[in-house]
Amino acid sequence: MRFALVGAGAIAALRKGAIEAAPGAQLGGVFDIDASKAVVLAGDAPVFATLAALTSSPAIDAVIVSTPPDTHAEIAVAAMNAGKHVLVEKPMANSLASCRTMLETSRELNRVLTVGFNHRYFPAVKALRHAVTSGEIGKLSYVRGFAGHTGLSEFKSAWMYSKDVMGGGALFDNGIHMIDLVHHIMGPVDKVYGKTVDDIWALDRVEDNGFALLSSESGVVGSLHASWSEWKGYHFYLEAYGSMGMARAYYAPMQSTIITMEKPGGRTKRKTNYYLPLIIEEKLRGWQSTAVRTLCEELVDFMNLCEGKPAGCIATAEDGFRSIEIAQAVYESNASDNAVSMMRDI
Ligand SMILES: NC(=O)c1ccc[n+]([C@@H]2O[C@H](COP(=O)([O-])OP(=O)(O)OC[C@H]3O[C@@H](n4cnc5c(N)ncnc54)[C@H](O)[C@@H]3O)[C@@H](O)[C@H]2O)c1
Numbered sequence: 001m002r003f004a005l006v007g008a009g010a011i012a013a014l015r016k017g018a019i020e021a022a023p024g025a026q027l028g029g030v031f032d033i034d035a036s037k038a039v040v041l042a043g044d045a046p047v048f049a050t051l052a053a054l055t056s057s058p059a060i061d062a063v064i065v066s067t068p069p070d071t072h073a074e075i076a077v078a079a080m081n082a083g084k085h086v087l088v089e090k091p092m093a094n095s096l097a098s099c100r101t102m103l104e105t106s107r108e109l110n111r112v113l114t115v116g117f118n119h120r121y122f123p124a125v126k127a128l129r130h131a132v133t134s135g136e137i138g139k140l141s142y143v144r145g146f147a148g149h150t151g152l153s154e155f156k157s158a159w160m161y162s163k164d165v166m167g168g169g170a171l172f173d174n175g176i177h178m179i180d181l182v183h184h185i186m187g188p189v190d191k192v193y194g195k196t197v198d199d200i201w202a203l204d205r206v207e208d209n210g211f212a213l214l215s216s217e218s219g220v221v222g223s224l225h226a227s228w229s230e231w232k233g234y235h236f237y238l239e240a241y242g243s244m245g246m247a248r249a250y251y252a253p254m255q256s257t258i259i260t261m262e263k264p265g266g267r268t269k270r271k272t273n274y275y276l277p278l279i280i281e282e283k284l285r286g287w288q289s290t291a292v293r294t295l296c297e298e299l300v301d302f303m304n305l306c307e308g309k310p311a312g313c314i315a316t317a318e319d320g321f322r323s324i325e326i327a328q329a330v331y332e333s334n335a336s337d338n339a340v341s342m343m344r345d346i
Pocket of ligand 1: 006007008009010011012031032033034037067068069071089090091116117118157
């Protein structure tokens with residue numbers, strides 16, 4: 001499958017690494033509004049002068065949208081209208097209305113549209129998910145997640161904390177991965193209660209910390225916290241608790257722990273995986289090595305999805321839509337002090 005990259009910034013460089021590593025994938029070209037960046041990233045691949053030139057090229061099968069979120073909808077819709085399948089970075093868009101347009105376009109035109117929730121592919125997260133779906137930890141009771149980094153020092157561009165471009169603060173940034181992961185593990189959410197705080201960085205209309213309590217019709221509870229004031233540096237954890245044990249995924253460094261019991265309160269068995277080869281590779285090559293691995297797995301699932309084959313744990317357009325719906329529900333709940341119901345059908 002021949003992929004075009006729209007946007008030639010930091011994440012696109014990792015996407016290029018994933019395209020080179022994924023069997024069956026090929027870089028078909030690059031477009032960026034800053035042509036000099038496109039030229040550097042493209043290497044031997046073609047550089048397109050305009051988005052229209054890229055989308056109308058018969059040499060491109062699919063488009064990866066790695067631009068700021070306020071541009072995702074326009075680019076993704078243009079690519080789908082031109083017959084391309086699309087993978088768009090997180091957050092899916094900066095508003096639920098834009099996500100709706102993207103989702104409807106993909107349905108109407110029968111084009112694949114997925115959202116870059118590559119944290120689903122972290123081996124510790126996959127181990128946790130397996131412990132839940134295999135029934136190893138019994139009946140799922142609750143899921144708890146945290147994602148944090150140091151905040152403003154992490155950002156190399158002002159758009160990354162602009163309400164108009166991103167759609168929100170910590171919940172739309174690192175938090176959108178955690179919203180997706182909690183949702184991915186607990187299943188459909190029916191109500192959201194949330195709080196935000198913004199007194200640390202005091203930015204314009206964006207929270208530096210967001211908290212959500214989620215419920216599902218089947219009685220599973222989810223809780224999550226997204227932070228831009230985690231002074232210890234970037235890390236996240238995701239935990240799932242069931243009637244017969246618990247599973248924990250932690251990063252960085254990558255680690256998973258699964259504790260199971262013969263019966264509630266009975267003798268426990270503990271399995272911990274430290275993913276040493278991955279940790280050593282990160283020490284030598286940086287965190288990007290793990291990111292490229294996850295992006296490569298995601299790309300293989302994307303190609304399978306385009307061919308109508310089973311597509312692992314890739315995040316669909318519906319998953320992307322739900323993550324933004326949950327983030328926006330936190331804002332609504334924070335303002336009204338009421339729980340917000342999710343749409344039944346989307
Ligand atoms: N999966 C992850 O964990 C992850 C990590 C980082 C960033 N992201 C997401 O990836 C996207 C890009 O982030 P980044 O860090 O690479 O940003 P970046 O600023 O490094 O790169 C963005 C690029 O897009 C280009 N651009 C802007 N508007 C454009 C347009 N209309 N058409 C074509 N090119 C355009 C810019 O010139 C720039 O080169 C964002 O949505 C961000 O949230 C995801």
